[in-house]
Amino acid sequence: MLPTGGVPFLHEGGALMGAAPKHVWGRSLLKGQCAAADLHQPIAPPRRRLRATMEEYHRHCDECIDGVLGGEDYNQNNINQWTASIVEQSLTHLVKLGKAYKYIVTCAVVQRSAYGFHTASSCFWDTTSDGTCTVRWENRTMNCIVNVFAIAIVL
Amino acid sequence: MTSTTAASLSIGTADGLLETEKNAGESENTYILRPVFQQRFRPSVVKDCIHAVLKEELANAEYSPEEMPQLTKRLSETVKDKLKEMGFDRYKMVVQVVIGEQRGEGVFMAARCFWDADTDNYIHDVFMNDSLFCVVAAFGCFYY
Numbered sequence: 375m376l377p378t379g380g381v382p383f384l385h386e387g388g389a390l391m392g393a394a395p396k397h398v399w400g401r402s403l404l405k406g407q408c409a410a411a412d413l414h415q416p417i418a419p420p421r422r423r424l425r426a427t428m429e430e431y432h433r434h435c436d437e438c439i440d441g442v443l444g445g446e447d448y449n450q451n452n453i454n455q456w457t458a459s460i461v462e463q464s465l466t467h468l469v470k471l472g473k474a475y476k477y478i479v480t481c482a483v484v485q486r487s488a489y490g491f492h493t494a495s496s497c498f499w500d501t502t503s504d505g506t507c508t509v510r511w512e513n514r515t516m517n518c519i520v521n522v523f524a525i526a527i528v529l
Numbered sequence: 530m531t532s533t534t535a536a537s538l539s540i541g542t543a544d545g546l547l548e549t550e551k552n553a554g555e556s557e558n559t560y561i562l563r564p565v566f567q568q569r570f571r572p573s574v575v576k577d578c579i580h581a582v583l584k585e586e587l588a589n590a591e592y593s594p595e596e597m598p599q600l601t602k603r604l605s606e607t608v609k610d611k612l613k614e615m616g617f618d619r620y621k622m623v624v625q626v627v628i629g630e631q632r633g634e635g636v637f638m639a640a641r642c643f644w645d646a647d648t649d650n651y652i653h654d655v656f657m658n659d660s661l662f663c664v665v666a667a668f669g670c671f672y673y
Contacts, residue, residue, distance in 0.1 A: 450635055457639035465641045476649065478623060478668050480640040489630040492597045496605035498613060499621040523623045525644075525670045 424524060427473055428507040431464070431522060435509040438463045439518055448485045448515040457481050464520060478523040486515050499525060561619075562673065564648055570620055570669030572652040578611050579665050583656040592630045592661040601628050608665060620669040627664045631657065644670055 442460050446452070464479045484491050497506070503526035511518040564570075586604055605626040612622050629636060642651065648671035656663040 448635060453635065453637045457637050461639045461641040465643055469643055476642070476644040476670050478640065478642045478644070478651075478670075480625060480638065480666065482627060482636065482638040484629065484636050485634040487632070487634045489632045489634055490592065490594050490597060491627070491629040491636075492601045493625065493627045494598075494601035494605045495623060495625040496602075496609040497621075497623045498609055499623070504621065521625065523668070525621050525623075527673065 423473070424475075424503065424505045424526075427468075427471060427475075428505060428522070428524070430471070431468060432507055432509055434467050435464055435507075435520055435522075436511065438467070439509070439511045439520065443483075443511070443513065443516060443518060445513075446516075448483075453483060457483055460518070460520065464522065468522065468524075473524075474527045475524040476527060478521075478525070480521045482519045484517045484519075486512065486517055491517070493519060493521075495521065495523075497523065503528065564619055564671055568616060568618055568620075569648070570617055570650045570671075572650055574615070575612065575667055575669075576652045576654055578615060579608055579652065579654045579667060580656075582608055582611055583654060583663060583665065587656050587658065587661070587663055590658070590661060592628075597628055601626050604628075604663070604665070608667065612667060612669075617669060619672050621672050622670075623668045625666045625668075629662055631660055631662050636662075638664060638666075640666065642668065 439460055442456050442463075446456070461479050461481045464481075465477060468475075468477050468479070482493065495506070497504070505524055507522045507524075509520045509522075511520075582604070586600075586607065590600070605624050608626070609622060609624045612624070627638065640651070642649070649669060651666060651668040653664060653666040656665075
């Protein structure tokens with residue numbers, strides 16, 4: 375059972391040394407694939423904050439996809455750049471929010487047709503602190519599905 | 530020689546099942562900040578595992594709109610369970626499965642991750658037959 379008090383994880387058997395210097399964590403995260411925002415005092419984010427983060431992201435994502443794909447038709451030559459730019463803009467926006475999460479953003483763009491397309495995901499994580507958000511967007515010729523998985527870093 | 534009897538925590542899926550197991554009375558702090566090599570999320574090993582699952586489940590599969598939702602979910606749960614069995618103790622994992630009808634329509638998928646590139650990794654695998662295509666992406670994030 376998880377302990378009460380909103381702390382999502384037991385630290386027994388975990389990796390947390392009391393004196394783990396913050397800069398070690400900061401340095402290793404910055405090796406990630408995106409320019410990190412300044413992460414001052416990241417704290418273990420509770421679930422409602424995650425939900426708020428995801429909702430805000432949801433709104434931003436719709437605008438972001440509109441900006442990239444709005445009014446365009448499915449074009450095999452450009453699809454590479456479009457998906458890359460959607461994903462990069464999403465990730466940059468999420469990182470700028472400055473929360474202590476690791477993010478995974480995936481985007482699938484399908485030509486709109488009579489043919490079926492299904493996606494499912496299964497996650498092995500801490501349900502109290504980690505979460506996901508899915509945004510679906512479509513126009514006349516394309517369907518776009520953006521998935522974001524946010525995994526908390528508990529310090 | 531490090532004795533690493535870490536407490537093993539298994540956290541359930543996004544439907545909210547939770548179990549916490551500990552090795553009976555033996556849990557000690559391991560003070561490990563980085564994964565042991567054997568327990569790293571190694572793409573080659575994981576890819577073989579996923580490939581085997583796909584071949585087994587989808588060898589004779591035909592696309593049918595009624596069954597596909599359950600198949601997709603079942604596949605993602607199966608892959609996730611297989612990965613759990615492989616012994617990535619300190620990893621949180623995300624498995625995404627995409628199945629579509631094979632009719633020559635264009636699909637493009639991209640992913641970007643903001644994580645610790647030292648410890649975290651991902652793999653993807655594609656399976657195609659005459660009636661469907663299936664893409665599985667598995668991401669592993671180290672839990673500090």
